[in-house]
Amino acid sequence: MLVLVKIEISGQTYSVSPENENFQYLRREEQEKIRGDRNCCSIGFKTGRIAHPKMKRALSIFTAGLMVAPVAIAQESAEGLEVAELSRKEDVDFATEILPIFRKNCLACHNAKDADADLNLESPAAIAKGGESGPMVIPGNADKSQLMAHIRQTEKPFMPPRRNKVGADKLTPYQLGLVKLWINQGAKGEVRQVTQKLNWRPVPITMTPIYTTAISPDGQFAACGRGNQIFVYHLPTQRLSARLSDPGLAKGVAHRDLVQSLSFSPDGRTLASGGFRVVKLWSNKAAEPAKVVNLMPGGEQVVALDVALGQARAIVAGDRGAVRAIDLNSMMPVWRDQIQGQAAEQLQLSPDGKRVAALFSDGRVRTWDAATGDRLAREASPLGATSIAWLDAERIVTGHAADGVKIWAANNPGRVTASWGSTAAVSALAVLGEGATVLVGQTDGKVLALNPADGKTIKTIDHGAAITGLRVKQDSNQLVTL
Secondary structure, eight states, X not given: OEEEEEEEETTEEXXXXXXXGGGGGSOHHHHHHHHTOSOOOOOSXXXXXXXXXXXXXXXXXXXXXXXXXHHHHHHHHHHOSOOOOXXXXXXXXXXXXXXXXXXXXXXXXXSSSSBGGGOOOSSHHHHHHOBTTBOSOOTTXXXXXXXXXXXXXXXXXXXXXXXXXXXXXXXXXXXXXXXXHHHHTTSOOOOOXXXXXXXXXXXXXXXXXXXXXXEOTTSSEEEEEETTEEEEEETTTTEEEEEEOOTTSSTTOOOSSOOOEEEEOTTSSEEEEEETTEEXXXXXXXXXXXXXXXXXXXXXXXXXXXXXXXXXXXXXXXXXXXXXXXXXXXXXEEEEEEOTTOOEEEEEXXXXXXXXXXXXTTSOEEEEETTTOOBSOOSOOOSSEEEEEESSSSEEEEXXXXXXXXXXXXXXXXXXXXXXXXXXXXXXXXXXXXXXEEEEEETXXXXXXXXXXXXXXXXXXXXXXXXXXXXXXXXXXXXXXX
16 A cells, blocks of 8 residues: 655645654654555645644645555546436326435425525425525436536535535435436426324323312312323212213223313313313213103003104003003103093004004004004904004904904904914913014913914913013013013
């Protein structure tokens, strides 16, 4: 390796080697470096200068390898960084391909808030405005664009600077090729302001500091926030009364973040809780005393009642022959009918809730439209009925003391479609499986499961005492005997 050291004093250049007097004015570390190579000679190259404390001169050191390194260095400096030649049909997308390069290596110094040389590289529009030295890009001509010359480092100032405090690196050949292609394609594009969705992470369950508490005005309840949870305690009994939960969050969680404040309303029935930019109101719906509603005017007693699933309407029958429909929201009557001189004994809605049948003390069944109260038929039903049940939406089953079981059409009571005898007087009826099985309760304590298609007994259950009522759970085929 060859080492050349030259000293300039008052404009004169002096060669330095361990054999001449100039050697003594060098620093100790500089002397050691020169002694490392005894082949010192004067070569007509000079690099950067180093100041010396005792002499008004500059020290120039040039190091060359045995290969032709100086030639390679000079060539790189003249041609700049290597640029990859890219070719593709689709346009370069500034937001997804160019901006990430600038964000990593350029935007620390060239952004809207801190624009060195008045140059902002955050968007194509800002780049087109240029900076102190004029436009930075010439759309369609990357080779004549200032931006390309600076980032390729063929013109100073080199970008990014070789020594910077933000860890920016010189661009790779591919990155330079991508910027060049973007400029040659017209330096187009836009940066859309898209609000990113916040992915909330739950507060750890172990993080439960109490930052706030509140006591109701009547002194009955105390609320405290434990992390993102709210606990309410009943002070007289010193027991947990409630743990508040937001249905939109996990079970037992009141807020996404920590509960910062709590306050009861003056009446103590509303609790307000505050978190990060959120206030929630929690209602304390205390149990209200049951309301007594008179469904039958004039002192008539209700002996039967039924409500169809999903309907806010109840059908009631009284001991003086009245049949009424009541709106359960307003508690106002919808329609009313009266069977003079007869007391109602049983009442049942059809499976679809559209019709209602009522058994009266004369042993006859009357039917109505549940919505309007119109009588379905004026014909008389089979006599001597002791119990009723809907087989389906069109047919009714009646039990009789002496005549067993009869099936007939609701809109044509005089037409009996099936009749079977029984071993004892029928006292209760029920239907299972959407009309698949008729359950017959008798005064001898037996319950018969009959096939309505042929009247054959499928099964017999011994209750042990006279049957007074049957109740079934349709979805599980469960039976309760009374």
